[in-house]
Amino acid sequence: MSRATGPDLFVDDARLGQGATAALLVHGIGQLVTVHDPELDGAGPRRGRGLGELGVFTGAALAVEEGRVLAVGREAAVRAAVRLAPGAALVDAGGRCVVPGWVDPHTHAVFGRTRQDEYERRVRGETYLQIAAAGGGIHASVRDLRGRSEDELVTLSVPRLAEMLAHGTTTVEIKSGYGLTLADESKMLRAARRAAAAAGVRAVLTCLAAHEVPAEYKDRREAYVRLIVEEILPVVAREGLAERVDVFCEPSVFTLEETERIVHAAARVGLGATLHAEELEPMGGAALAARLDASSADHLIRIDATGIAALAAAGTVAVLLPGTVFTLGLARYAPAREMIEAGCAVALATDFNPGSSPLQSMPLVQAIACTQMRMTPAEALVASTLNSAWALGLARQVGSLAPGKAADFLLLDGEDYRLVAYRAGHNPVAAVWRDGRPVGR
Numbered sequence: 001m002s003r004a005t006g007p008d009l010f011v012d013d014a015r016l017g018q019g020a021t022a023a024l025l026v027h028g029i030g031q032l033v034t035v036h037d038p039e040l041d042g043a044g045p046r047r048g049r050g051l052g053e054l055g056v057f058t059g060a061a062l063a064v065e066e067g068r069v070l071a072v073g074r075e076a077a078v079r080a081a082v083r084l085a086p087g088a089a090l091v092d093a094g095g096r097c098v099v100p101g102w103v104d105p106h107t108h109a110v111f112g113r114t115r116q117d118e119y120e121r122r123v124r125g126e127t128y129l130q131i132a133a134a135g136g137g138i139h140a141s142v143r144d145l146r147g148r149s150e151d152e153l154v155t156l157s158v159p160r161l162a163e164m165l166a167h168g169t170t171t172v173e174i175k176s177g178y179g180l181t182l183a184d185e186s187k188m189l190r191a192a193r194r195a196a197a198a199a200g201v202r203a204v205l206t207c208l209a210a211h212e213v214p215a216e217y218k219d220r221r222e223a224y225v226r227l228i229v230e231e232i233l234p235v236v237a238r239e240g241l242a243e244r245v246d247v248f249c250e251p252s253v254f255t256l257e258e259t260e261r262i263v264h265a266a267a268r269v270g271l272g273a274t275l276h277a278e279e280l281e282p283m284g285g286a287a288l289a290a291r292l293d294a295s296s297a298d299h300l301i302r303i304d305a306t307g308i309a310a311l312a313a314a315g316t317v318a319v320l321l322p323g324t325v326f327t328l329g330l331a332r333y334a335p336a337r338e339m340i341e342a343g344c345a346v347a348l349a350t351d352f353n354p355g356s357s358p359l360q361s362m363p364l365v366q367a368i369a370c371t372q373m374r375m376t377p378a379e380a381l382v383a384s385t386l387n388s389a390w391a392l393g394l395a396r397q398v399g400s401l402a403p404g405k406a407a408d409f410l411l412l413d414g415e416d417y418r419l420v421a422y423r424a425g426h427n428p429v430a431a432v433w434r435d436g437r438p439v440g441r
């Protein structure tokens with residue numbers, strides 16, 4: 001569909017041939033980061049050296065038609081190739097940088113109250129698992145969420161998602177997992193769908209009924225796994241409440257065997273899978289995700305050489321969440337460099353949730369990834385766009401500024417993409433477009 005017409009331009013020949021004209025032209029772009037490379041992008045997510053390939057044009061322009069990218073490249077080449085529609089919108093980037101919208105492939109963005117009380121307890125020395133064992137952590141959010149209506153959850157979630165959009169997240173994954181009954185998981189997923197639509201972000205929803213064994217099933221965990229497998233997942237699939245399943249695969253939560261049963265049950269009803277793996281204690285969840293052909297294995301703080309080799313050989317994307325390590329104040333980050341060198345397809349996400357990662361900003365995640373995991377700013381950018389789109393099964397639609405893809409892009413407030421990771425804590429996003437329409441900031 002797209003082809004390189006020389007080094008100056010990528011254009012959608014098919015649409016141009018049908019007479020497509022640009023409804024929007026962003027011009028005067030000092031540095032246009034497309035993350036598009038026709039040689040690299042046919043086969044799968046970026047790995048190894050490809051992870052740092054940005055596809056940059058300088059002195060560039062971006063042409064959009066019907067919400068999708070029509071052409072990207074050097075400004076003179078774009079202007080020569082594309083006619084403007086009558087009344088087309090012209091946006092002058094003023095020499096600043098344009099990048100694809102961030103894709104955040106792992107969040108728990110729908111919840112009730114925040115948990116700063118636990119944050120203070122951790123700062124004072126208690127661990128995440130100790131707080132969880134004492135009835136806090138996920139259990140605290142479950143008790144809270146069960147008492148709230150769907151409307152209330154929507155009201156709480158819209159501004160949270162809008163804040164993510166203002167930091168440049170145009171596509172977000174949202175998990176359930178604070179309901180842990182059929183009714184409450186369904187309520188949470190419906191609220192997530194409505195809140196994302198109201199906030200203007202594209203969303204992929206994931207059923208995480210296997211986030212924790214709820215208190216009322218404490219001594220009957222087998223019955224809870226059966227509830228997930230026999231009741232919750234079939235309803236979630238039938239009612240289109242989510243696209244995927246997730247399991248908190250962790251020694252103190254769900255075992256490898258339970259995880260496998262849940263993923264198989266999800267597959268039977270047509271849901272994809274992703275796993276929380278090797279977050280707090282190592283147990284082989286990464287290799288299991290690879291064997292089950294999950295779309296991603298996430299966290300991976302405690303991954304070992306076997307897990308790394310398994311992911312490197314699989315299509316499963318390794319989603320790293322360094323904001324969680326930062327917030328929990330853990331001693332080690334996921335071994336990103338080792339994983340990249342071994343050939344794993346690395347992506348980044350916020351893990352936004354009220355407990356282990358209250359941070360919503362993909363730019364901040366990129367900053368932590370570079371400073372603490374030694375990813376380069378270019379690797380962090382590709383891991384936050386194209387590879388995270390692969391993690392969600394959306395790489396044909398979003399994640400790069402390639403002809404035919406959604407025109408989801410960000411105008412930064414500076415001229416160089418490296419400012420994103422460099423200015424930790426600053427929001428570098430000056431303006432956000434989704435499907436070719438201005439949506440934020």
Ligand code: NIG
Pocket residue numbers: 108137138141248276279324351353354355356357
């Ligand atoms: O990804 N690991 C499990 N779930 C979240 C924490 C959720 C919570 O504490 O509420 C995580 O870290």
Ligand code: FE
Pocket residue numbers: 106107108276351
């Ligand atoms: Fe998580």
